[in-house]
Amino acid sequence: AKAQTGSHVRRYAVELDDRARAEAQLGAELRAALDTGQFRLVYQPIVSLPDARVVSVEALIRWHHPERGLINPVDFIPVAEQNGLIVELGAWILRTACAQAVTWHTSQASSTPVRVSVNVSARQLAEPDFADLVAEVLAWTGLSAHNLIIEVTETAVFRGGQSVQTVKDLHQLGVRIALDDFGTGHSSLGLLHTVPVDVLKVDKSFVDTITMAGRHAVIATALIQVADGLGLSAVAEGVETAEQAAELYRLGYRLAQGYHFGRPVAEPDFHGTVIAAETA
Ligand code: C2E
Numbered sequence: 085a086k087a088q089t090g091s092h093v094r095r096y097a098v099e100l101d102d103r104a105r106a107e108a109q110l111g112a113e114l115r116a117a118l119d120t121g122q123f124r125l126v127y128q129p130i131v132s133l134p135d136a137r138v139v140s141v142e143a144l145i146r147w148h149h150p151e152r153g154l155i156n157p158v159d160f161i162p163v164a165e166q167n168g169l170i171v172e173l174g175a176w177i178l179r180t181a182c183a184q185a186v187t188w189h190t191s192q193a194s195s196t197p198v199r200v201s202v203n204v205s206a207r208q209l210a211e212p213d214f215a216d217l218v219a220e221v222l223a224w225t226g227l228s229a230h231n232l233i234i235e236v237t238e239t240a241v242f243r244g245g246q247s248v249q250t251v252k253d254l255h256q257l258g259v260r261i262a263l264d265d266f267g268t269g270h271s272s273l274g275l276l277h278t279v280p281v282d283v284l285k286v287d288k289s290f291v292d293t294i295t296m297a298g299r300h301a302v303i304a305t306a307l308i309q310v311a312d313g314l315g316l317s318a319v320a321e322g323v324e325t326a327e328q329a330a331e332l333y334r335l336g337y338r339l340a341q342g343y344h345f346g347r348p349v350a351e352p353d354f355h356g357t358v359i360a361a362e363t364a
């Protein structure tokens with residue numbers, strides 16, 4: 085659509101309208117994408133420091149659209165969340181990731197059992213039967229509960245309804261709970277005594293500036309102290325350089341994730357670190 089006038093307000097309205105239409109279109113295509121198998125999961129290693137052994141992998145979704153090519157989750161997860169399809173898509177993600185993790189165990193791709201981390205959105209977590217779904221998927225795939233990590237955000241947990249109880253139920257099943265993007269939301273610290281949490285995933289924004297002089301490392305240092313003090317593990321997200329990894333280790337971090345150690349790939353290499361282009 086073309087704005088007739090030079091008015092910024094008018095142009096903005098037209099752009100919003102275009103965007104709303106594009107999102108509605110995308111939302112409709114999500115249904116077909118699920119039915120015709122256009123989604124794939126890729127897996128990014130989470131490694132121990134300083135030896136860079138793979139201890140778990142995070143499942144991340146990719147949409148291979150027949151015309152538009154690869155669409156990133158930031159561009160469609162919010163749309164799926166909005167139109168509710170995330171519930172069905174999320175169930176597919178959970179089943180696929182758990183089934184895949186079991187094949188790694190049995191094929192000896194890894195000498196130790198691989199834990200798989202699955203992202204769960206606010207809407208999924210608010211579903212009254214989400215914990216039942218997880219229990220069913222574990223039974224169906226044969227994955228043991230302690231090899232599954234569910235990643236939730238503070239905002240998702242605080243969305244209300246069943247969410248807090250669901251996190252407790254999942255933990256009761258033996259599933260580990262990770263707080264994603266830790267440090268970026270609201271009431272981060274308060275949440276830690278409201279729900280059982282096992283892992284803090286320290287957001288990339290705190291890792292990005294860690295090797296700069298001055299006050300940049302203060303928050304990353306405070307967050308590892310919180311984790312240690314509460315007996316939780318902490319994963320530093322978005323580690324892109326050897327310098328960042330070394331500095332994180334010096335500050336006390338023992339787990340990390342990021343392009344420096346491996347990009348998300350269809351078949352992670354459990355014996356070495358994968359530093360390759362995303363292929364799937
Ligand atoms: P997230 O859960 O925080 O996932 C980490 C994101 O950071 C991933 O982006 C990953 O590819 C990217 N990343 C990892 N290491 C680095 C690095 O060193 N540098 C940079 N620049 N980026 C790095 P991705 O896969 O595009 O996912 C974006 C977000 O979409 C995720 O953020 C998550 O919120 C959501 N998402 C992805 N997959 C799923 C899913 O299966 N279910 C749900 N509900 N959300 C998902």
Ligand code: CA
Pocket residue numbers: 142203235264
């Ligand atoms: Ca995540």
Ligand code: CA
Pocket residue numbers: 264265285287321
């Ligand atoms: Ca994250």
Ligand code: CA
Pocket residue numbers: 265
């Ligand atoms: Ca994020």
